Amino acid sequence: MQSVPQKREPLKALIIEDVEDDVLMLVRELRRMGYDLDYHSVDREDDLVEALQNVQQGWQIVFSDFSMPTFNGLGALKLVRQYDQDMPFIFVSGTLGEDKAVDAVKSGAQDYITKDNLKRLHAAVPRELREAVNRRERLAAEGRLVYLANYDELTSLPNRTLYQRRLNQAVELSGAKGLKVGIMHIHLDRFRDISSSLGPDAGDELLKQVAQRLLEQTATEQVAARISDAEFSVILPSLEHQSELIEKARCISESLQSPITISGYDLHVDASIGVSIYPLDGQKTDELDHNATMAMHQVQQSGGNGCKFFTARIREDFKQRLSMEKDLREAVDQQKLVLNYQPQVELVSGRLVAVEALLRWTHPQLGPIPADKFIPIAEASGLILPIGQWVLSQACHQYQTWRDHFGAQQAPRMAVNFSAFQFRQRGLGLVVKSTLDEYGLDPQCLEVEITESALMQDPESTMEILSKLRDIGVTISLDDFGTGYSSLSYLKRFPVNVLKIDKSFIDGLPGDTDDVGIIRAVLAMANHLNLDVVAEGIETSEQLDFLRNEGCALVQGYYLQRPVLAEHLEPLIAQPQPFAAKLLT
Incomplete structure (x- = not known):
């Protein structure tokens, strides 16, 4: 039994036929099949072209006679295929023989039907409409795959694959003309922080x-x-002078620095830009x-938000950095890192109340490597996480040794620095607690130090971790205070116990009036918030006297004691007030 649509379906048909009665016969049959037919008939080539060009008509199917006095059915098929490769095309003819029918299908027609057997339309029409939908969906899916293989779905910009092809083309064409090609790599420095703080949709x-801003800055x-x-x-591509590239880098940098409003926030985007020239x-x-x-990475390592052109020195620095990373990895694996300890001293009594554990690395060929040189390498390579865990474990083990030898009252509290990368580590609170439990330590013996800038990279997440550490009973210290954001609103919110005033504000004491004003303001604020204060970087007796007169409770610096190995500090721990005499001189 032939399939008939259950309800009248709309159908827009284009009929190519020179006999009006044959047109009406076809129309009656299609309507009998249940289609709500909207049709247009033509019998000349120019009329067919006009109908095909009227894309708003949205033709779904074409029926065509094979032989007409002024027009040829195969010619009509060829014209239709020029406009639409997938539209169903069915020959309906009274003169179509078997050989011609085969030729018609080979030429791209979907079917052929004789006028004396129109009932074959009942199967052919719904089948070909269905197949046309399937073909279009398949082509759309294939087109989508091609698009995704070449373009970034979020921004609609070319992706890395297409970028590489375009770069190859630019170099080939420009090289043939003796012209230059500029390449700029642009990294959004604080993208992760913005996305973490405001959510992935904002990112x-x-x-x-x-x-969009980059598109506005790039020509065709x-x-x-x-x-x-x-x-x-x-x-x-096709640059005659290097100055053109310099100017474009400036324009792009300025464009990115203009505020971008997202979720009600005006965001200033910092970008690290690296440039090379063919x-x-x-x-x-x-x-x-x-x-x-x-070149881009060197901008990032220098703090970001800048632009550098590639030089041979950058390549050499990069090789040295890779070599340093390899050596540092070996030092970690072979446990060649050591901890030194620097005392924090109570100004009133000269008592040693805490020590800061400081990481040290002596390279087998280069000698001692400054921490500010190898720590960024550890952070960039991911080594900072195993190093941080090792530092925490070693410091806790050392405190356990001192506690067992000198007693809990005499052993100084242990301060350990944590990087921003460690604060991105899931379950950091559990890691700290399990380490304390491993050595049987009271949480009050441990002080966690985090810098202002690290604390502000992801404030909400950091707040959560610090709260968990505070709940455990660990002391929280804010290191390098005054060099970062110095946001008082955040300082009130974060569970901080101790502020460490950065050495840069101590250096000018007591003669620099600006430093004097800053120190007094910090001490007054800390007193109001019930926070302890440690002044770092004490190098002169004059600095010490000024801080004592201003009421600073704790100090730390080379004037009192340089960082030393644990065994060299033990004679001082054994004394109840080891620095009393030096504080009086």
């Missing part, structure tokens, strides 16, 4: 707005691409790409 919106032949999470690239910085695209990346 996506930021990326889209940055992409230039390419802006998104090549990773928070990294974009720009290709500037053929000055390399002949091959992968070399140019790598050089631009190295």
